Amino acid sequence: MVVAVSIGAVNIPVADVWGILLRHVTGRGATGDPALDQIVWTFRAPRVALAALVGAGLAVAGAVLQTLVSNPLADPVVLGFSYGASLGAVLVITLGGVALGGLGGLGVSGAAFVGALAAGALVFALGQRQGRLAPTRLVLAGVAVGYVLLSVTSFVQLLATPTELRTVMFWMLGSVAGAQWSQLPTVTVVVLTSTVVLTLFGRRLNALLAGDESATALGVDVNRLRAVLLVISALLTGTVIAVAGGVGFVGLMIPHLVRLTTGADHRRLLPLTALLGAIYLVLVDLLSRTVNRPNELPLGILTALLGAPFFLWLLRRNKGLDTV
């Protein structure tokens, strides 16, 4: 991560980065070049930290959702959370605070968070029947809600000016360029707590792999488990999408990468997924600001472009998938 901080539009020697970081953390040491200090401490360090948190959060949410709805394609996008966030963000970007009153006051992040949770609540409500959350119904409800939100979002975009459209597009493809230290405490707490709590549920998530009825016979209250974990995943997703926009593919790919290499035991899978998700997004962010210096590419473009080929290679190599 320190290396990631040192590389960018201006390359700064790793040793200097260490010095600047240490001085800010410990409060001691010589004051160096204030410009470098500002680049490292004010812009890059929070950015790298945020990329790590967002990557971890999205990957963990994806891993849990895939198990919850017994569907390898599930992720925050498929379950509609991301589209809810997009709609919230796009509404604020294009219509601004004027037309929206209270919602406008939330800012883009706040609106995205509210949108993700609202979408989650809607999917939750539509995905249940007689109090039972059936996996297939949840996925289909998520996809349907996603499409509706997407069409509303598209309609709103028609009303937007070209400048707003560009902002919308950048938001939807995701970026951590605007990271600030003030955002980090909340995101850190949410991502770390969710990852720990979800890992504690690891044994029960494992049981869910055996099927709903078998999990019940193993003493797991399947319906309650699904409800609790869906709420945690929606919160987690909402929090990270709110600060980073619609970064896709991480939630889908990273969990599978970890599963294919180290197995599906959630007590191992979730921490490793968080770690790999963090590393991956830090790298992608690093590339996003270096390939086309000094311009930046949105994260969403690179996550899939880089990840998909590697993912496909791993898929072809894995024999276990042939027999399912």
Add this chain to the structure above:
Amino acid sequence: MKLTVDQLHITLDRKQILRDVHLEAAKGDIVGLVGPNGSGKSTLLRTVYRSLRPADGVVRVGGDDVWELSARTAARRTAAVLQDAGTTTGLTVTEIVALGRTPHHGLMGRDGAEDRDAVAEAVERCGVGPFADRDYATLSGGERQRVLLARALAQRPRLLVLDELTNHLDIRARFELLDLIRTTGITTLAVLHDLDLAARLCDHLVVLHEGAVVAAGPVLEVLTPDLLRDVFGVRGATERHPDGVVRITYAAQPLAFAREPEPEPEPDPEPQPEPAKR
């Protein structure tokens, strides 16, 4: 552990599935649950492993109403091998067997010596050691069922519930599984489609027909020609062979009894074989 089902009524989507079902399995007994498709066998099992809460009636395991127990306590008493396959890709055989330890832990629980012992014993007993590190998805049908049985045994249950354990298996795999169950000595309630297998495995049979128990007792007393005809729609007889195995002999045209007697059809005029043209 003793299993008692009493005055059980189940209605799903306004359709009555089970009517006033009574069933008992004494400690160590193997009770077979048989009946045609749709007779309510799987539904009855669901009430036993605490997946379906009956509006009327009670299921007791070891004397306690299963719905008075917590899900985890109930699962420490009762283990089930069911038909739902789940999506167990990515788990090794050992990891699946270890799922049996789920009800023995809360959220904070870590695996201890007892868990490792239970898993090792179940692996050994079911003979799944040779492929312990393989992915479940790569196993054959017979191997898979042995793994699932090992998972159930790792639960250290005192009641086993089995739903069509031997479906789609070759004859040798079937016999091996049945022998395995007999040697565990655990009280067992098993749904079996194949009456021959049921007769071979079970001490007692309970016959479900259209949601009600129509016969219960020792195998030979239950599988009478009348019952085979009325419930299963086949003509057959059951007898104990000198080797101790109960066998059912089915008549050549089992469907004859399933239908209302019809007047003898006019014999079709035999189609004359056409003279071979050369």
